[in-house]
Amino acid sequence: MTRFEVLILGNSSATPMYGRHPTSQVLNFNEQFFLIDCGEGTQMQLFRHGIKGSRISHIFISHLHGDHYLGLVGLLSSQHLVGRKSELHLYGPAALKEILDLQFKHSDTRLRYPLIFHPTNACHQEVLFENTRLSVRSFPLQHRIACTGFRFDEKVQSASLKKEEVERLNIPIPYLRLLKKGIDYVADDGTVHRAKDLTYPLPRPRSYGYCSDTVMNEDYFEAIKDVDLLYHEATFLHDRVERAKETFHTTSLEAAEVAQTVNAKKLLLGHFSARYKDLQPLLEESRTIFAQTELSEEGKWFLV
Amino acid sequence: MTRFEVLILGNSSATPMYGRHPTSQVLNFNEQFFLIDCGEGTQMQLFRHGIKGSRISHIFISHLHGDHYLGLVGLLSSQHLVGRKSELHLYGPAALKEILDLQFKHSDTRLRYPLIFHPTNACHQEVLFENTRLSVRSFPLQHRIACTGFRFDEKVQSASLKKEEVERLNIPIPYLRLLKKGIDYVADDGTVHRAKDLTYPLPRPRSYGYCSDTVMNEDYFEAIKDVDLLYHEATFLHDRVERAKETFHTTSLEAAEVAQTVNAKKLLLGHFSARYKDLQPLLEESRTIFAQTELSEEGKWFLV
Numbered sequence: 093m094t095r096f097e098v099l100i101l102g103n104s105s106a107t108p109m110y111g112r113h114p115t116s117q118v119l120n121f122n123e124q125f126f127l128i129d130c131g132e133g134t135q136m137q138l139f140r141h142g143i144k145g146s147r148i149s150h151i152f153i154s155h156l157h158g159d160h161y162l163g164l165v166g167l168l169s170s171q172h173l174v175g176r177k178s179e180l181h182l183y184g185p186a187a188l189k190e191i192l193d194l195q196f197k198h199s200d201t202r203l204r205y206p207l208i209f210h211p212t213n214a215c216h217q218e219v220l221f222e223n224t225r226l227s228v229r230s231f232p233l234q235h236r237i238a239c240t241g242f243r244f245d246e247k248v249q250s251a252s253l254k255k256e257e258v259e260r261l262n263i264p265i266p267y268l269r270l271l272k273k274g275i276d277y278v279a280d281d282g283t284v285h286r287a288k289d290l291t292y293p294l295p296r297p298r299s300y301g302y303c304s305d306t307v308m309n310e311d312y313f314e315a316i317k318d319v320d321l322l323y324h325e326a327t328f329l330h331d332r333v334e335r336a337k338e339t340f341h342t343t344s345l346e347a348a349e350v351a352q353t354v355n356a357k358k359l360l361l362g363h364f365s366a367r368y369k370d371l372q373p374l375l376e377e378s379r380t381i382f383a384q385t386e387l388s389e390e391g392k393w394f395l396v
Numbered sequence: 397m398t399r400f401e402v403l404i405l406g407n408s409s410a411t412p413m414y415g416r417h418p419t420s421q422v423l424n425f426n427e428q429f430f431l432i433d434c435g436e437g438t439q440m441q442l443f444r445h446g447i448k449g450s451r452i453s454h455i456f457i458s459h460l461h462g463d464h465y466l467g468l469v470g471l472l473s474s475q476h477l478v479g480r481k482s483e484l485h486l487y488g489p490a491a492l493k494e495i496l497d498l499q500f501k502h503s504d505t506r507l508r509y510p511l512i513f514h515p516t517n518a519c520h521q522e523v524l525f526e527n528t529r530l531s532v533r534s535f536p537l538q539h540r541i542a543c544t545g546f547r548f549d550e551k552v553q554s555a556s557l558k559k560e561e562v563e564r565l566n567i568p569i570p571y572l573r574l575l576k577k578g579i580d581y582v583a584d585d586g587t588v589h590r591a592k593d594l595t596y597p598l599p600r601p602r603s604y605g606y607c608s609d610t611v612m613n614e615d616y617f618e619a620i621k622d623v624d625l626l627y628h629e630a631t632f633l634h635d636r637v638e639r640a641k642e643t644f645h646t647t648s649l650e651a652a653e654v655a656q657t658v659n660a661k662k663l664l665l666g667h668f669s670a671r672y673k674d675l676q677p678l679l680e681e682s683r684t685i686f687a688q689t690e691l692s693e694e695g696k697w698f699l700v
Contacts (some may be wrong), residue, residue, distance in 0.1 A: 107474040108440050114470070131468045133437045139413050155500040160467065160472050166418070166436045169462050170411040174670075187502045194498055198460040198491045237504050365454050366478075 094122045096227070096246060096298050096396040098321070100362070100388040101137040105218060105305075105327050105341075106159040107366040108132075114159035115304055115363060117323070118143055119244060120393075121226050127151040128242060128302055135170050141391050145171050146178070150221060152228070153184030154304055155214075155239035161188065168207065176205040183220050183230070185238055186211035214238035215297060217315060225249070229387050231315035233306035235340045242395075244300040246258040251291035258290055300396045301356070302361050308339055308346040313354050314375030319396045322356035323388065325363035326374055332367075348381035360386035397425045400550060400602050400700040402625070404666070404692040405441040409609075409631050409645075410463040411670040412436075412666070417694060418463035419608055420669060422447055423548060424697075425530050427693045431455040431552070432546060432606055438467030439474050445695050449475050449484070450562070456532070457488030458608055459518075459543035464564040465492065465630040469499050472511065477533070480509040487524050489542055493684070518542035531541060535619035537610035547619060547642055548700075549606040551665060555595035562594055604700045608667050612650040617658050625700045627692065628662035629667035630678055635669075652685035666692035 097120050102113030115130025118138070125147045127134070135334060138145055153161045159183065163191065163240050169314065182188070189209045210220065214232050221228040225247055230240040237248070250272040253352045259267065268279045270287075301316035304325040316322055328336045330345035342350075342359055351359035364371055371387050378385040386394065401424050406417030418435025422442070442449055449471060457465045465488070475484065477663045486492070493513045500507070514524065516663055517538050525532040527552055533552070554576040562572065567589065571581045574591075581589045605620035606649040608629040632640045634649035646654075648665055655663035663686050666677055674690050682689040690698065 107477050109443050111440075111444070113440065132467065133440060136412050136415075136417065150511065156499075158499065159502055162470050165462050166466050174413050185502075191498055194495055195460075195462065198495065198541070199462055199487075227478050237502070290689070294691060295580065 094246070096300070097393045098119050098323070098360075098394050098396065099141060099143070100360075100390050101134055101141065102131045103158070103362045103364055103388045103390055104367050105130075105363045106157065106323075108159070109366045110369050112364070113137055116163065117302070117388075118148070118299065121244065124149060124226075124243070127229070128303065129154055129160045131159045132165040135167045140166075142382070143190050144205070146174070146176055148180070148182045150228075151183065151316075152220070152230075152242050153182070153188060153212075153242065154233070154302075155235060155236065155237055156185050156191070156374075157235075157305070160304070164188075165192060168192070168203065169199070169201060170252045171205065173202045179206045179208060180239040181210060181221070183210045185214065185351050190233060203220070209253050212240050214240050221384060224373045229315070231312055233303060233312055234309045235307070239305060241301065241303040241312060241315065241351075243302070243319065246297040246299065249294060251287070251294050254290050254292065257372065261285060261290075276299060290365050303350070305341055307340040308342050308350060310353075312340055313345060313350065316350075316354050316356070318355050320357045321360060321394060322351050322354065322358065323360045323362060325380065326361040328367070329373055330375055342377050344378040345381060348378040348385060351382045351385070356382075357384065358394075359385045360394055361385060361386045361394070368386070397441055397599055400604070401427050401697045402432075402604065402627070402664075402700065403447070403697050404664075405438055405443060405445065405623045406435045406695050407666045407668055407694055408435075408463070409629075409667045410461065410667050412463070413670045413671050414431075417441055418466070420467065421606070421692075422452070423604065425548065425550070428453060430532070430548070432564060433458055433464045433608065434471060435463045436466040439471045441694070442471075450478070450480055450591070450623050453482070453485070454485045454532075455487065456524070456534075456546050457492055457516075458537070458545065458606075459539060459541055460491060460495070461539075461541065461609070464608070465553060468492075469496060471555040472496070472501070472507065473505060475509065476507045478506060479602070482512045483512060485512045485514060485525070487514045487516050489518070489619050512689055516544050518686050533619070538613045539609045539611070543609060545605065545607040545616060545619065547606070547623065550601040550603065552601050555591070557596050558596065559585070565589060565594075567594075574648070602700045604623050604657075607654070609645055611644040611648050612654060614657075617654065620654075620660070621657050622659050624661045625664060625698060626658065626662065627664040627666060628654055630665040631667050631669045632660065632671070633677055633681055648682040649685060652682040652689060653685045655689070660687065662688045662697055662698075664692045665689060 103111035408416035
């Protein structure tokens with residue numbers, strides 16, 4: 093099965109303590125590496141967990157609070173210094189370009205590789221990236237400043253033919269492509285050969301939803317419906333739900349409600365407040381509603 | 397004796413590897429904390445080494461290459477989030493203010509404590525900070541972009557009186573202040589009471605010099621003359637002296653020559669290239685010229 097998994101580089105909210113790091117994740121889909129948010133220290137975390145920066149082809153930044161993007165200039169500069177030549181696509185709020193340009197100007201840095209910036213829109217969903225195997229969409233979240241979540245969808249692939257069957261039935265070559273797409277073949281004598289009988293069952297396409305940072309709000313539920321793995325921020329325990337609402341964050345109980353409502357298969361909690369040295373209570377609170385919850389542990393890969 | 401020591405938070409040059417961090421140091425003078433440069437990850441390093449950000453009153457930024465200041469927005473933001481109220485003085489190139497303002501604007505951050513920015517000048521020496529015990533000066537270095545070093549000088553203090561002697565001789569109170577300043581007292585009968593006999597010998601005032609990043613250049617030698625502890629960048633071994641010159645950096649052999657020429661008591665090497673996983677060769681090379689060399693090891697305090 094195609095590799096589709098997420099490595100957590102940082103699970104902390106904005107005042108990183110106890111050895112935790114601000115938000116960043118690497119998504120590996122079929123050996124193509126996507127970086128999701130890039131908090132301070134991301135380049136060191138990549139090194140620590142054995143991921144070369146050169147393998148990252150696309151970076152997605154959710155919003156312009158420092159704990160989600162302050163590692164970017166360091167990472168981009170280091171890629172320049174180690175001689176990267178390949179394109180790097182960066183998706184984020186339009187002002188991110190201005191922030192990068194100003195810093196590159198004053199450090200007199202002219203990147204030696206193509207950095208292609210794609211501004212995101214926090215008002216409506218859009219497809220950011222697409223190839224034959226995967227699509228990435230952004231969708232609005234509701235935070236203190238413009239913020240988007242991201243959804244990664246594996247695409248339905250053509251089925252594999254049951255070769256011996258197909259040869260035995262002597263199905264003409266031009267029809268094989270149609271069978272793979274699920275279209276039945278009708279022989280000259282009127283016999284119907286069903287595509288589902290002549291192909292192996294397809295694995296169900298998988299999806300990953302990423303929500304950070306946001307107040308819980310049903311407006312974004314549709315965008316993460318039925319995801320296999322949902323990362324959702326859970327800055328506070330629910331006894332601080334008022335504080336969560338004030339600061340446009342979510343509690344671990346609310347994150348569980350979101351996962352349940354959108355029919356996610358699994359939930360990954362993150363963006364933990366410095367208030368919590370021990371994270372178990374957040375996990376336990378979420379599991380009272382949604383059993384398939386995990387803590388996003390730094391350095392750990394999670395299968396989508 | 398008054399505490400005067402430096403904690404190394406980061407000793408790496410611009411592509412941090414092997415668990416090393418970009419440049420940052422904490423200087424503790426008499427329990428007042430000064431931060432010198434603030435590379436990416438500084439706030440996490442402060443936490444790791446048990447220094448509260450709230451204790452830092454002054455921050456000095458040498459130049460606008462990312463590995464010397466990218467931790468600043470994170471640190472300043474976190475200080476805001478944990479409720480800092482006390483003044484924070486920031487010294488650095490004028491454009492730093494523009495960089496901070498732009499990022500605070502887009503993250504909608506209005507600091508709740510006074511951040512007082514003092515632009516530095518990379519063309520000539522200037523006194524940046526002074527109180528009764530310490531002065532801090534900046535001086536030009538020669539790097540690819542405008543860059544300053546810093547020098548911290550303990551001030552000569554008033555001497556302590558030998559109380560019993562002074563009382564025995566019945567020296568009038570108004571003259572005691574003069575004795576402490578080294579001025580002899582002449583009694584009515586013409587007897588001279590020497591200040592040096594009536595006071596304890598003063599400890600010699602100490603000084604710390606900080607040079608990062610620079611090509612070796614005698615223009616800055618005067619500014620670090622006779623320092624007790626000299627931190628000097630040593631990005632490369634001397635077999636790469638051409639590369640050092642091209643990139644406006646120094647070799648460990650050159651750093652030793654600087655220390656010897658300016659009559660420093662001790663030398664601390666730092667800003668190591670990612671080329672060197674093992675740093676011992678840099679230390680050994682420097683010691684061939686200047687025996688009192690140490691590697692700036694992260695997490696270690698060095699006495700001035």
